[in-house]
Amino acid sequence: MNARSIRSIHARRVWDSRGRPTVEAELILDDGAVGRAITPAGASKGTREAFELRDATARFGGLDVMQAVANVNGEIARALVGSSADDQTALDERLIALDGTLAKTRLGANATLAVSMAASHAVAASLGVPLYQYLGGPDATLLPMPQIQIFGGGAHAGRRVDIQDFMIVCPGAHNFGQALEWTAEVYRSAGVLMQERGSRFGVADEGGWWPDFTTNEQALETLVTAIESAGFVPGEQVAIALDVAASEFGRHGRYTLGLESRELDSDGLIELLLRWIDRYPIASIEDPLAEDDLEGFARFTQAAGHRLQIVGDDFLVSHAPLIRQAAAMGAANTVLLKPNQRGTLTETLQAWQVAQSLGYAAIVSARSGETEDTTIVHLAIGWQTGQLKVGSFARGERMAKWNEALRIEERLGPRARFAGAGVFGRNPVKARGSRA
Numbered sequence: 001m002n003a004r005s006i007r008s009i010h011a012r013r014v015w016d017s018r019g020r021p022t023v024e025a026e027l028i029l030d031d032g033a034v035g036r037a038i039t040p041a042g043a044s045k046g047t048r049e050a051f052e053l054r055d056a057t058a059r060f061g062g063l064d065v066m067q068a069v070a071n072v073n074g075e076i077a078r079a080l081v082g083s084s085a086d087d088q089t090a091l092d093e094r095l096i097a098l099d100g101t102l103a104k105t106r107l108g109a110n111a112t113l114a115v116s117m118a119a120s121h122a123v124a125a126s127l128g129v130p131l132y133q134y135l136g137g138p139d140a141t142l143l144p145m146p147q148i149q150i151f152g153g154g155a156h157a158g159r160r161v162d163i164q165d166f167m168i169v170c171p172g173a174h175n176f177g178q179a180l181e182w183t184a185e186v187y188r189s190a191g192v193l194m195q196e197r198g199s200r201f202g203v204a205d206e207g208g209w210w211p212d213f214t215t216n217e218q219a220l221e222t223l224v225t226a227i228e229s230a231g232f233v234p235g236e237q238v239a240i241a242l243d244v245a246a247s248e249f250g251r252h253g254r255y256t257l258g259l260e261s262r263e264l265d266s267d268g269l270i271e272l273l274l275r276w277i278d279r280y281p282i283a284s285i286e287d288p289l290a291e292d293d294l295e296g297f298a299r300f301t302q303a304a305g306h307r308l309q310i311v312g313d314d315f316l317v318s319h320a321p322l323i324r325q326a327a328a329m330g331a332a333n334t335v336l337l338k339p340n341q342r343g344t345l346t347e348t349l350q351a352w353q354v355a356q357s358l359g360y361a362a363i364v365s366a367r368s369g370e371t372e373d374t375t376i377v378h379l380a381i382g383w384q385t386g387q388l389k390v391g392s393f394a395r396g397e398r399m400a401k402w403n404e405a406l407r408i409e410e411r412l413g414p415r416a417r418f419a420g421a422g423v424f425g426r427n428p429v430k431a432r433g434s435r436a
């Protein structure tokens with residue numbers, strides 16, 4: 001019998017960072033190795049994401065996951081126990097076939113993903129290597145550029161501002177640890193600025209400061225001031241990354257900026273964003289247009305894709321066919337990878353492989369509803385994507401990821417490489433962003 005055949009699979013209901021139920025799976029191999037993983041949950045989701053199964057009961061506001069848990073303990077366990085976990089692709093294909101639907105509406109992507117990730121952890125444990133090394137082999141030495149939220153917004157902050165994430169990246173940092181140090185300084189100085197203006201009202205869902213601003217642009221201004229007052233050169237050492245999450249306030253080519261009581265069409269929103277790119281040191285913009293606005297996406301990419309990273313999240317939902325479609329239109333140049341948008345590691349990896357073959361970059365990303373699970377850190381390093389987005393620099397479920405990456409950096413020692421400014425290579429941030 002194969003040493004790495006599955007002895008047992010068990011799921012339980014645990015709780016995420018918003019106090020909502022989610023699925024944890026534990027998988028034990030015949031040699032005794034254990035793998036455990038927890039599925040995260042989004043709040044501003046793309047409509048084409050794989051299906052998250054929530055119970056049709058009133059419990060916890062209709063968010064309970066006992067059916068998904070039962071699906072793991074019943075059908076999935078019956079189908080997989082006794083089979084080998086060695087081949088992740090084969091295991092994930094069994095999960096996909098067992099579910100039998102396109103979007104995993106039957107078993108739930110929250111059920112299948114917990115099992116998929118737990119299996120990878122169990123095999124890594126059985127081999128006695130860290131997960132990133134099991135996934136990427138000896139070449140998995142590239143620490144990602146972190147994208148870290150300073151102000152929250154959008155669906156993560158009661159729509160207090162329209163833009164969802166005001167983040168920073170550190171193209172001037174020499175290693176991952178230093179990027180975190182710089183982020184800590186900027187996060188702190190942003191907090192001091194908010195305190196000084198009497199606007200420090202706690203944090204949003206992902207740990208960014210609560211966005212008490214009168215315009216979206218005021219958040220950008222404050223962010224640049226925070227970078228400067230922390231002692232960094234905006235655009236050179238530390239640059240801005242935005243997640244507009246435009247699907248949250250726009251569809252059919254109409255966009256409503258609630259904070260500013262403004263309605264824009266696609267071209268109006270594109271113009272606004274181009275103005276921001278001219279005015280602020282922005283290195284990356286995610287979902288600048290809504291998921292149904294493929295043409296707007298393509299026009300924006302044509303106008304700005306040579307200058308910055310344009311990321312598809314709700315737009316591409318880690319889905320290989322959508323990435324192909326976007327590439328055919330020249331829409332976006334980077335894909336956000338969220339495993340629970342698909343429900344297995346294999347499908348998420350396929351999205352990255354297709355993206356790479358089409359010249360797209362990738363960012364592995366957390367969800368706004370997270371836990372102590374650190375699997376995504378190992379995916380970013382194991383798959384060598386070069387970028388990682390986890391939310392802010394506060395709250396345990398976020399810090400668990402940053403701290404895990406620090407451990408890996410230390411473990412790699414002199415072999416550790418850092419993605420650095422190279423990830424924005426096509427479009428140097430440096431030359432831009434003077435606030436004249």
Ligand code: PGA
Nearest residue numbers: 041042043044045367368
């Ligand atoms: P979500 O947000 O996890 O709530 O979908 C994260 C993002 O949009 O990147």
Ligand code: ZN
Nearest residue numbers: 243245286313
């Ligand atoms: Zn997003």
